[in-house]
Amino acid sequence: MTEPVLTIVVPxxxxxxxxxxxxxxxxxxxxxxxxxxxxxxxxKLLFVDDGSKDGTWELIYKEGLQNSMVKGLKLSRNVGHQNxxxxxxxSAKDLSDCVVSIDADLQDDISVIREFILKYYEGCDIVYxxxxxxxxxxxxxxxxxxxxxxxxxxxxxxxxxxxxDFRLMSKRALNELQRFKEVNLFLRxxxxxxxxxxxxxYYDRLERKAGETKYPLKKMLAFAFDGITSFSVSPIRFVLLxxxxxxxxxxxxGSYFLTLKFLGHTQTGWTSLITSIWLIxxxxxxxxxLIGEYIGKIxxxxxxxxxxxxxxxxxxxxxxxxxxxxxxxxxxxISESNQ
Ligand code: UDP
Ligand code: MG
Numbered sequence: 001m002t003e004p005v006l007t008i009v010v011p012x013x014x015x016x017x018x019x020x021x022x023x024x025x026x027x028x029x030x031x032x033x034x035x036x037x038x039x040x041x042x043x044k045l046l047f048v049d050d051g052s053k054d055g056t057w058e059l060i061y062k063e064g065l066q067n068s069m070v071k072g073l074k075l076s077r078n079v080g081h082q083n084x085x086x087x088x089x090x091s092a093k094d095l096s097d098c099v100v101s102i103d104a105d106l107q108d109d110i111s112v113i114r115e116f117i118l119k120y121y122e123g124c125d126i127v128y129x130x131x132x133x134x135x136x137x138x139x140x141x142x143x144x145x146x147x148x149x150x151x152x153x154x155x156x157x158x159x160x161x162x163x164x165d166f167r168l169m170s171k172r173a174l175n176e177l178q179r180f181k182e183v184n185l186f187l188r189x190x191x192x193x194x195x196x197x198x199x200x201x202y203y204d205r206l207e208r209k210a211g212e213t214k215y216p217l218k219k220m221l222a223f224a225f226d227g228i229t230s231f232s233v234s235p236i237r238f239v240l241l242x243x244x245x246x247x248x249x250x251x252x253x254g255s256y257f258l259t260l261k262f263l264g265h266t267q268t269g270w271t272s273l274i275t276s277i278w279l280i281x282x283x284x285x286x287x288x289x290l291i292g293e294y295i296g297k298i299x300x301x302x303x304x305x306x307x308x309x310x311x312x313x314x315x316x317x318x319x320x321x322x323x324x325x326x327x328x329x330x331x332x333x334i335s336e337s338n339q
Contacts, residue, residue: 004097004120006033006043007315008113009088011081012060013050015104018210019059022104023047027069029110038117042095046071046315047104048088051078064314071315079308081214082185085165086177087308091315093174100168105211108166109203116168116201125173125196129166131205148224155232158192160200167191183300184230185307229293236294239287246283250276 008026012019026045033039049057049072060072073091075084085101092099098120102108112129119127137145152159165187169177176194192198215223229235253272312319 003037003040004117005095006030006039006117007046007092007096007099008044009046009048009085009092009099009101010104011048011050011084011088011101012052012056012104013078013081013084013214014052014054014056015211016052016054016056016059018105018208019047019056021210022106023059023063023070025106025110026102027067029113030069033114033117038114040097044069044071044092044096044315046073046088046092048073048084048091049075050080050084051075061314065319072312073310073315074312076309076311081165082187083307085187086185087310089169089174090178091310091313093171093178095316096171098168098170099174100166102166103164105208107206107208108164109206112166112201112203113168119199119201120168120170122199123197124168124199125170126191126194126198127168128160128163128198128200130160130163130200130202132202133204137205144220144224148227152189152227152231155228155234157189157227157231159188160192163188163200170196172196181304182230183303183305183307184226184297186227186230189227189231229297235290239290242283243287246280250280 008030010022010026015022023045030039030043030045034041034043047060047070049060057072057074060070060074063070064072073088075087079087089099089101098117100113100116102110102113108129108131116127116129149159149161169191173191173194173196176196177190180190180193182190253276257272
């Protein structure tokens with residue numbers, strides 16, 4: 001069997017501080033794997049620039065000119081981690097046999113990629129990297145993340161516990177992934193739905209090498225909420241249940257106050273009245289809000305807008321003419337006219 005072509009996809013958003021280190025570490029790894037004849041010489045690194053505002057794209061682009069192993073995909077604007085990752089996976093798919101996705105900050109142990117490949121040789125189509133513990137995360141991040149996984153489980157969403165987007169997928173699995181057309185993208189929920197032979201590799205998660213997290217609390221909450229509402233209708237069922245309970249309670253209260261009335265104690269309270277108005281009003285608002293959330297999702301899905309737009313793709317298309325230095329462009333023209 002010829003060695004598989006591996007592409008490592010790295011989404012980057014304002015990562016100029018950590019990127020040089022990431023690039024050299026991943027290049028070293030790729031070289032090693034090639035020397036061990038585990039992967040093909042055609043294997044590549046694909047850095048996806050998710051509309052960064054700093055020098056991230058320049059770094060990727062310049063490195064790509066010097067080193068044919070490094071390729072870049074520039075998105076037209078910031079579309080968020082999940083969409084950027086998908087853009088990279090889909091672009092890498094056609095020219096690769098398997099694709100590994102990893103964050104730019106080197107928090108995930110890259111030496112585990114070797115084990116991913118070995119599992120691929122054993123016939124796995126998807127290999128999940130799962131961290132053993134979360135000691136390097138802050139207490140806050142750890143507890144919120146764990147709470148999130150537990151809640152998702154309760155809501156009946158099948159997630160791989162403590163697995164972020166560090167995984168290997170085969171071409172076959174990626175082809176299936178592409179058939180999931182949803183606009184509200186939550187890859188961690190979708191990938192387990194693909195099936196095929198899968199396995200898990202455990203590793204220790206390290207600290208971010210440089211730069212800051214691109215997931216502040218607000219984004220994290222939005223991500224969690226998105227994950228829940230994209231994959232589960234349990235919240236709506238829950239609202240229905242509460243509706244039933246409050247309906248039953250109002251029947252009970254109603255009959256209680258009616259009996260009081262017939263017994264002559266007519267002084268039923270203003271308090272109970274006003275509290276129930278507020279209670280019911282509040283419940284209705286929550287329910288409407290929740291339903292609105294799902295309708296909003298449906299609205300987005302029906303529009304079928306593209307999830308990302310590619311500006312430059314040096315992986316599949318090479319370096320666009322207009323970006324070459326004038327000198328190189330002249331050389332290009334000369335060689336063309338010679339042919
Ligand atoms: N990222 C991205 N687009 C965004 C936000 C983040 O491509 O809008 C990338 C980021 O560059 C990094 C990965 O997603 O490679 C994960 O982000 P980060 O490490 O900041 O998240 P954390 O590990 O703190 O959850
Ligand atoms: Mg990180």
